[in-house]
Amino acid sequence: MLKNFHSLILAMVAAFSISAAAPALAADETFADYKYVLHISDMDPSKQELILNNAANLLDAYPPGAVEVEIVAYGPGLRLMFAENIHAQRINSLSQSGVKFSACDNTLKAMTKQLGYEPKLTPDAKVVPGGIVRIGELVKKGYIYIKP
Amino acid sequence: MLKNFHSLILAMVAAFSISAAAPALAADETFADYKYVLHISDMDPSKQELILNNAANLLDAYPPGAVEVEIVAYGPGLRLMFAENIHAQRINSLSQSGVKFSACDNTLKAMTKQLGYEPKLTPDAKVVPGGIVRIGELVKKGYIYIKP
Amino acid sequence: MLKNFHSLILAMVAAFSISAAAPALAADETFADYKYVLHISDMDPSKQELILNNAANLLDAYPPGAVEVEIVAYGPGLRLMFAENIHAQRINSLSQSGVKFSACDNTLKAMTKQLGYEPKLTPDAKVVPGGIVRIGELVKKGYIYIKP
Numbered sequence: 001m002l003k004n005f006h007s008l009i010l011a012m013v014a015a016f017s018i019s020a021a022a023p024a025l026a027a028d029e030t031f032a033d034y035k036y037v038l039h040i041s042d043m044d045p046s047k048q049e050l051i052l053n054n055a056a057n058l059l060d061a062y063p064p065g066a067v068e069v070e071i072v073a074y075g076p077g078l079r080l081m082f083a084e085n086i087h088a089q090r091i092n093s094l095s096q097s098g099v100k101f102s103a104c105d106n107t108l109k110a111m112t113k114q115l116g117y118e119p120k121l122t123p124d125a126k127v128v129p130g131g132i133v134r135i136g137e138l139v140k141k142g143y144i145y146i147k148p
Numbered sequence: 149m150l151k152n153f154h155s156l157i158l159a160m161v162a163a164f165s166i167s168a169a170a171p172a173l174a175a176d177e178t179f180a181d182y183k184y185v186l187h188i189s190d191m192d193p194s195k196q197e198l199i200l201n202n203a204a205n206l207l208d209a210y211p212p213g214a215v216e217v218e219i220v221a222y223g224p225g226l227r228l229m230f231a232e233n234i235h236a237q238r239i240n241s242l243s244q245s246g247v248k249f250s251a252c253d254n255t256l257k258a259m260t261k262q263l264g265y266e267p268k269l270t271p272d273a274k275v276v277p278g279g280i281v282r283i284g285e286l287v288k289k290g291y292i293y294i295k296p
Numbered sequence: 297m298l299k300n301f302h303s304l305i306l307a308m309v310a311a312f313s314i315s316a317a318a319p320a321l322a323a324d325e326t327f328a329d330y331k332y333v334l335h336i337s338d339m340d341p342s343k344q345e346l347i348l349n350n351a352a353n354l355l356d357a358y359p360p361g362a363v364e365v366e367i368v369a370y371g372p373g374l375r376l377m378f379a380e381n382i383h384a385q386r387i388n389s390l391s392q393s394g395v396k397f398s399a400c401d402n403t404l405k406a407m408t409k410q411l412g413y414e415p416k417l418t419p420d421a422k423v424v425p426g427g428i429v430r431i432g433e434l435v436k437k438g439y440i441y442i443k444p
Contacts, residue, residue: 034432041198041296050337050371054428057402061429075198075296106205132202132294133209136182139292144435146428147295147443148337148371189346189444223346223444254353280350280442281357284330287440295443 031066037135037143038069040077048080051148052090055099065098070138074104074131078111081125088122095124104131179214185283185291186217188225196228199296200238203247213246218286222252222279226259231268243272252279327362333431333439334365336373344376347444348386351395361394366434370400370427374407379416391420400427 025031036058040051055069073080080087081103095101103125112118121127128134139145173179184206188199203217221228228235229251243249251273260266269275276282287293321327332354336347351365369376376383377399391397399421408414417423424430435441 029436033436036428036432039294043194046339046372053371057426057428058432061426075201076194130205130209132184132205132296135294136184136206136292140177140181144432145293145441146335146431148428187442191340191342223349224342278353278357280332280353280444283442284332284354284440288325288329293441 031062033142034062034066035068035138035141035143036070037138037145038071039135039145039147040071040073040080041075041131043076045079047077047148048085048087051080052087052094054146054148055094059094059097059099068100068143069098070100070102070143072102072104072128072131072134072138073125074107078103078107078131081121083120083122085122091122091124101125102128102131102134104134105129107131179210181290182210182214183216183286183289183291184218185286185293186219187283187293187295188219188221188228189223189279191224193227195225195296196233196235199228200235200242202294202296203242207242207245207247216248216291217246218248218250218291220250220252220276220279220282220286221273222255226251226255226279229269229273231270233270236270239270239272249273250276250279250282252282253277255279327358329438330358330362331364331434331437331439332366333434333441334367335431335441335443336367336369336376337371337427339372341375343373343444344381344383347376348383348390350442350444351390355390355393355395364396364439365394366396366398366439368398368400368424368427368430368434369421370403374399374403374427377417377421379418381418384418387418387420397421398424398427398430400430401425403427 038051038054040047051071055071058067058069061067071080079085081091081101082088085091091101101122101124103121105127106129108118108121108127135145186199186202188195199219203219206215206217209215219228227233229239229249230236233239239249249270249272251269253275254277256266256269256275283293334347334350336343347367351367354363354365357363367376375381377387377397378384381387387397397418397420399417401423402425404414404417404423431441
């Protein structure tokens with residue numbers, strides 16, 4: 001049996017900060033064909049770390065600048081992009097490395113109505129009219145959809 | 149810090165009842181190219197409201213009648229389509245607006261066996277042989293898969 | 297109201313061990329066009345049974361040998377492929393039936409670092425450099441992505 005279950009879970013979530021081997025390409029492919037949209041709409045805060053690890057892992061797996069990664073957040077998942085989020089610094093670092101962060105304006109408007117003020121988002125996030133519609137647009141453009 | 153965290157979460161889940169701006173189209177696209185399959189197989193009841201909000205949001209984001217949305221439920225997610233579900237009226241309203249609801253017969257059969265009677269589904273749901281197979285069929289037809 | 301909610305949930309999760317009707321094919325399709333990648337990265341143990349049921353259901357829904365199914369596990373979801381997992385025997389049975397199990401090496405490395413020893417995986421799992429990258433490769437090859 002595993003002695004330290006909690007540490008193990010943390011390690012599993014953390015796994016994606018470690019570099020991965022480059023993926024195999026088909027004969028007619030280039031790395032530029034690889035574009036990923038990662039989706040977060042969950043309340044569970046562990047999903048926040050997981051999706052950031054996933055993004056970092058994708059950057060590591062492909063040659064520098066080759067892969068496109070966009071994280072789209074809506075619903076309870078929008079919390080990832082709050083200015084006060086504990087991962088804000090890491091988000092900034094990923095953003096500097098080319099990862100895009102899209103925040104759902106529908107969610108933002110509903111929150112603002114409910115709270116009486118607009119929650120502040122990280123400056124690294126770009127507000128899009130609708131998170132789900134943004135995902136649809138990206139998939140239509142050939143992005144690979146993954147929900148961590 | 150946020151003063152009213154619970155209200156905020158509710159607001160975030162509720163966000164998708166607010167109308168979104170129309171999405172951008174590529175030069176060779178029409179809105180008719182946009183078809184979405186939304187998948188629910190979760191126990192978490194907040195996913196039920198979220199997926200309905202997502203469907204409503206999609207209807208709002210595209211011109212009337214342009215977008216196709218189908219919600220496929222299986223496993224614990226089938227509860228969304230129980231006749232007694234608290235969202236039954238909203239499901240009926242979305243169904244009237246063109247959203248399709250597909251309920252997994254495999255799940256239904258297993259439940260019936262376990263309970264000794266067949267749980268009643270909303271009349272707005274159409275029973276499909278297998279929920280996961282239905283998702284596969286829709287993706288093959290060009291539907292955009294999203295798991296809220 | 298339902299008298300036995302817990303049993304019901306178990307029944308819903310169990311639903312996918314029951315055989316499904318064969319899916320409809322488009323005119324230009326064969327069953328060989330149907331390839332599925334099922335993704336698990338969740339902590340919730342009920343997702344483990346659900347994803348195995350999904351895989352079994354897919355095998356049942358298509359003619360023998362026609363469909364390809366690969367389960368990719370990373371993050372907390374890697375626990376599915378631990379040698380000590382309670383579903384190990386079922387995983388072996390599904391593996392014998394052609395389902396592939398891919399375990400993320402990034403996750404494994406992080407766990408090993410944290411624990412001081414490498415957790416043993418089921419021999420039915422094949423280690424891939426990165427789980428998320430593997431999903432991307434499979435989607436590019438035409439696999440249908442589903443996150444149970």
